Amino acid sequence: MELQLALDLVNIPEGIALVKEVAPFIDIVEIGTPIVINEGLHAVKAMKEAFPHLKVLADLKIMDAGGYEVMKASEAGADIVTVLGASNDLTIKGCVDEAKKQGSKVLVDMINVKDIATRAKELDALGVDYICVHTGYDGQAAGQNPFEDLATIKSVVKNSKTAIAGGIKLETLPEAIKANPDLIIVGGGITGQDDKAGVASKIRDLITQG
Amino acid sequence: MELQLALDLVNIPEGIALVKEVAPFIDIVEIGTPIVINEGLHAVKAMKEAFPHLKVLADLKIMDAGGYEVMKASEAGADIVTVLGASNDLTIKGCVDEAKKQGSKVLVDMINVKDIATRAKELDALGVDYICVHTGYDGQAAGQNPFEDLATIKSVVKNSKTAIAGGIKLETLPEAIKANPDLIIVGGGITGQDDKAGVASKIRDLITQG
Incomplete structure (x- = not known):
């Protein structure tokens, strides 16, 4: 089970300072959609350069031009790129094919997908890495x-x-771990705390204990 | 009937140079999603500063955090911000409420929405400006x-x-005009042509003649 830190409401220098505090406890840094919208893929590039040993996820929430966007994000240093479950199968397929070329992975965000079971089955067949x-x-x-x-x-x-993903914090982490996903994404549960390293360390311990 | 120029596969200086060629013939400049992903809202700010008399649309394709994203885009100078029709009603409502505060408008992108009629009726009731x-x-x-x-x-x-929107060019424009939308969005139909000003002028004439 891997731990991803989601950064959302920070600029690039604030994001890098924050990751410095918790880097030993996380596997993946997420450049959240609000940062992508504010700063573009420059934020992905800066984060990967600052922490080459961490994986970087670019939360583009792709809805169209799947192949092109995965190419651009991967070139900027993203190890994982997100596409919306609500997008067209052709868009998903474009993402999967390009990610294979680039050596990156595709994570599908199921936000606001109505029929989760049917769509997950389709996405699994399309070869996405994470749902x-x-x-x-x-x-x-x-x-x-x-x-x-x-x-x-x-x-x-x-x-x-x-x-x-979505509002997971130390208090609700046991329920998330019990659900046994391959990847747990925590944002404000770490970034919104005073002792960020302390909380991240506790979250890492709980995840390791499984 | 208004004319929007969609910019997608250019950087900020290329986009500004392109708009200079066709500014007399268009009402709205769209900073397309690929530019937002590459450059962030810096591109919206630069375009609005270069062409204060044109409206600027920020094609964010919002899927979450509607109020926050509309606030950031409007602060950067966007007159119109896009949200996905596939998003949650709460996200749409967040966009509409914030746009009212900011004096900006909300355009809903219906890309990959399955039941167009039902969703359009709902969006209309939620008070969005454009569908x-x-x-x-x-x-x-x-x-x-x-x-x-x-x-x-x-x-x-x-x-x-x-x-x-979607692949409209001079040849297919009559069919688009006949469909009688309030806004026609042209991208490659202008940006991909050798004589951009000439084509934009012809498109403007056809739209004016209705």
Whole structure:
């Protein structure tokens, strides 16, 4: 089980300073969509240069031009690129084919996908690397939670790994671990805490204990 | 009927140089998703500063954190911001509420929405400014075209304006005009031509004649 730190509401120098504090405890740094929108792929490049030993995920939430966007993100240093589950199969396929060429991976964000089971089965057949249940900011505010959806996805996929994201913090981590995804994504649960390294270390310990 | 120029595969200086050639013939410049991903909202800011008399659309294709993203784009100078029709109603509402505060507008991109009629009715009720039928790059490659979908949307909306995008060029413009949207979006149909000003001028004439 890997741990991904999601950065959302910081600029590039703030993001790098934050990752410095918790780098020993994480596997993947996510350049979140708000940072991509504010700074572009420059943020991905700067993060990979600062932490070449960490994997970097570019949260592009691709909806079109899949091959082109995966190419650009991979060239900027992204190890993993996100595409929306709500996108067209042709877009997903474009992402998967290009990622194979580039040596990067594709993570599908299932945010706002209605029929999770059917779509996860299709995505698995399309060869995506990760399928991620994700309760977005707007959904979290409405009280949604992703644990049931993860169980549904795990019951139908054959090859894809699974990931979980959306408001996970130290207190809710045991429930996330119990759901047994391959990747746990934590944002504010680390970045919003005073003792970031302390919390990240505890989260890492819990994940390692499984 | 307004004309929007979509910029996709250029960097900021190339985009500004391109708009200089055709500025007299267009109403809105679109900073396309690939540019947002590569350069961030810096591209929106630079374009608005270079052409304060033109409206600038930021093609963010928002899927989450609607209010926050519309705020950031509007602060960067965007007059119109895009959100995905495939997103949650809470995200759409966040966009609409924030755009009202900021004095900007919301355009919904219907790319890959399955039940166009039902969703357009819902979006209209949520108070979005524009609903845009859009055959993406990946869909164009598969031979999709947006004209039927536009007619469907026009038949159900009461307040929202309509827009059409996806592979429209001088040759197919008459069909787009006949479909009678409020906004026509042209990308490669202008940017991919040798005589960009000449083609843009002809497109403007056809639109004016209606």
